[in-house]
Amino acid sequence: MTVINEKQCNGCKICQIYCTVDAIIYNSEDKKCYVDQDLCTECYVCLRQKVCNRGAIEPIELDNFYKQFQHGMSDPVENHGVTGVTGRGTEEVKTNDVSGRVKKGEVGIAIDMGRPGMGVYLRDASKVAMAIAKVGVELQSAEHTPLAALMKDVKTGELIEDCLNYHLLSVIVEGKCAENKLKDVLGALQEVEKQIDTVFSLGLILRVDEFGQTKALACLDELSIPQPYWGKVNMGLGRPLSLD
C-alpha cells in the first residue's frame, strides 16, 4: 500500500501530477496530501520516480493476496507469479507462433480493461468476462492469464466477491472463440460497454495468411465497427513454429 507520511509532507502538491489515476488528494484543512486508497492502483510510479524530494511517499507491505494482485497487474516491472510474464502477465499474440494458443479458425479476445489510463475496478472486469463467457468465449485458464485466478469458475467468468472493489491500472480479460462466434461476442461487448464505469481497449488475435490478411473481420462491417488500422504482427520467426 502506498501512503504519504503526513509528518514529512509539506503540502507542495507536486506529487499530484505524477499520479496515473489522480489518487493523490490535497486536503486544504490540514494542508497535506494523502492517497485515496480506493483509487490507488499500487502502480508505484510515484515511488519508482522518487517524486517527493522529502521522501514522504512510502510503500507499506501489501498484506493480502488482492493487494499483491493489484500491484502485480498495475506495475509492469513485476512478474506474475503463475504465468511468469511481466506487465499484465500474458503472452497473447507475442508468442503465438510458438505457443499456438490461437489456432486457425479461432479468434483470440484480449480486452484491456481500464485502458487507456482510466483504471478498472474488478467489478467491471467481472461484468465483461461474464458477458463474453455467456456467448461462448472460452476464457483462458489461470495457467495462461492472471485474472482467471480470481474467477469462481472460468466457464462463467464471474469474479469472487472479495476482489470486486480493488482498483487496478489495467487487467486483461482473455479468451478465445470460434470465428463464426465473433459477431455474437462483439454484440455482447456492445451491450456490456454501456454497463461499466470505465473503458476497455479491445484486441482480436487471428491467424493470418501469407499476405497478412484474414476474412474473419468482415463481420465488423455488419456491426458498424470500423476496420482496424493498427495491429501487432507476429512475424512467425519463433521456433518450433506452430502451424495450427
Next chain:
Amino acid sequence: MTHSLHRSGNIESQKKDFVWFMYQTQGVNDKNIKPSALEFIAAAEECGSENWGDVKTGPITKYSVEEIKDKITDKSRLRGVFTRKEQVVEFLEIVKSKDTGMSVVISGVLSEVIPTCKDAGVTPHSINYSLGIWGKKDNLPDDVTLSVTTMCGHHMIPPKFVNHIRNQVEKGRLSAEEGAIKLANFCYCGIFNQVRCSDIIKENIKS
C-alpha cells in the same frame, strides 16, 4: 500484455511509429535468453532503434546500454521503437538471419507493417488487431494527451505530467526534445517513441 496495441493519434504521425519485440515462450525457449537478447540489441542498434529497453532495468533514455545488457536475465523483455519502415525491414532481415528461435513482433499501422514482411522475406503468422477504445469514454484525457500517454501502453505516464511538460516547453524552460525524454523515462519497457512525442509537443504547444 498488449501494451503496444492501442496507440492513438494522427494517422500520419502513427505511420512513424513502429514497436519491436523479442519474446521468449514460457517453457519452450525461456532459459539462457541472454545470447539471443544481445543479438536483438545488436540488430536494433545497427538499425538505429531510437529507444529500446528491458522492463527489468529501463529504457536507454535513462540507463546506459552497458547497464541494460549487464542486467539481462531470463525474466527480461527486450523491446524498442523505430520511426521508419526501412529500419523495420533491415531489423527483420537481421533477426531472421540470426535464427534465434525467439518470437518477433512488430506493432504499427498495418498498411506500413505488412509490406515490411514481404520486403524482409518473412511470413506473418498472427496479428492482434486493435479495435480501439470501448465503454465510458467521457473521462478520458484529450486526444493530444492520449497520443502521448498511449505510447507507454502500461500507462506509467500520468496525463497531468504530460500537461506539465507541455507547459514547460511553452514557457521555454525545456525544449520539446528534452520534454520528450523526460516522458520517455517513465516507460520502463523502452517502447515510448520520444521522436514522435517531440513532434506532437511541437505541433500542439501554444507559441
